[in-house]
Amino acid sequence: MQLNDQVILGIDPGSNIMGYGIIHSKNKDIELLDMGVLKLNPKDNQLLRMKHIFEFTLALIEKHLPDVMAIEAPFFGKNVQSMLKLGRAQGTAIAVALHKNIPVFEYSPKKVKQSITGKGSASKEQMAAMLCHLIPMKEKPLYLDASDALGIALCHYFQSHNPIPSDTYKGWENFIAKNADRIIP
Numbered sequence: 001m002q003l004n005d006q007v008i009l010g011i012d013p014g015s016n017i018m019g020y021g022i023i024h025s026k027n028k029d030i031e032l033l034d035m036g037v038l039k040l041n042p043k044d045n046q047l048l049r050m051k052h053i054f055e056f057t058l059a060l061i062e063k064h065l066p067d068v069m070a071i072e073a074p075f076f077g078k079n080v081q082s083m084l085k086l087g088r089a090q091g092t093a094i095a096v097a098l099h100k101n102i103p104v105f106e107y108s109p110k111k112v113k114q115s116i117t118g119k120g121s122a123s124k125e126q127m128a129a130m131l132c133h134l135i136p137m138k139e140k141p142l143y144l145d146a147s148d149a150l151g152i153a154l155c156h157y158f159q160s161h162n163p164i165p166s167d168t169y170k171g172w173e174n175f176i177a178k179n180a181d182r183i184i185p
Helices: 046-064 080-099 109-117 124-134 144-161 172-178
Strands: 005-012 017-026 029-039 068-072 104-107
Touching: 005 046, 005 144, 017 046, 017 144, 029 046, 029 144, 046 080, 068 080, 068 144, 080 104, 104 109, 104 144, 109 124, 109 144, 124 144
Parallel strands: 005 068, 068 104
Antiparallel strands: 005 017, 017 029
């Protein structure tokens, strides 16, 4: 796998709707390969939903042969049951990628929004609108879960092409200390 030619699978996990977005980056061009959602039956028990997530994610991987998977990282919520269901959905999708020897990268929702819109608190609608400007699409995404997944894939593209370690700078004092040779007296 080369950074200038890779297929990235983005997953927005969910226990009711799982979004996916797949892009192909070659040199500096980005092509949308596929995008959509897996709708899960809310009447099914959690184990059956996990089975559907597993089978669907496996089918996506076998069809598109991604080089990497980017997935939304867990976030803190007030409802413990919802967090548990989301964690199971995330874990299931991650397990499929690991089973197929595909590296997995996690990004927080705030990081994804910051990467796509420049604002970590952007709405899902703002992110979807920005994605339509960044990636050529024949039609707009029908579901925000699909555009979120596409945003996760694009966030990984941006991060892998412009990696800045999160611990590089921790404020102006740290920046100045690490770049003293660049300061003009």
